[in-house]
Amino acid sequence: MTTMTFAPAATEPGDNAYNAGYTDGELDAATKLPAAMATTRASLADQYDPLWAQGYADGYLDEIQRNHAYSQKEQAA
Numbered sequence: 906m907t908t909m910t911f912a913p914a915a916t917e918p919g920d921n922a923y924n925a926g927y928t929d930g931e932l933d934a935a936t937k938l939p940a941a942m943a944t945t946r947a948s949l950a951d952q953y954d955p956l957w958a959q960g961y962a963d964g965y966l967d968e969i970q971r972n973h974a975y976s977q978k979e980q981a982a
Contacts (some may be wrong), residue, residue: 925961926950930964938965944965 938969943965950956 907940922954922956922970926954926957926960926962927967928960929957930961930966931968933961934968940965940969 930943930947933946943961947958947962947965950961
């Protein structure tokens with residue numbers, strides 16, 4: 906029996922903890938995870954993998970910024 910995996914595979918040569926955290930942060934922002942929960946997740950992860958935590962925070966904030974810019978552009982149109 907074959908099972909489907911939903912996590913992205915590490916296929917890129919530059920794939921590291923930062924990139925994985927960045928992707929996780931983007932996904933959490935896209936699913937509208939509250940900022941307080943995202944901050945808590947990054948804080949807790951920082952003790953174990955600071956590089957992932959930094960990528961997560963960056964990805965979350967970048968996705969929020971992109972969503973805000975898109976909504977502003979839509980309102981102006």
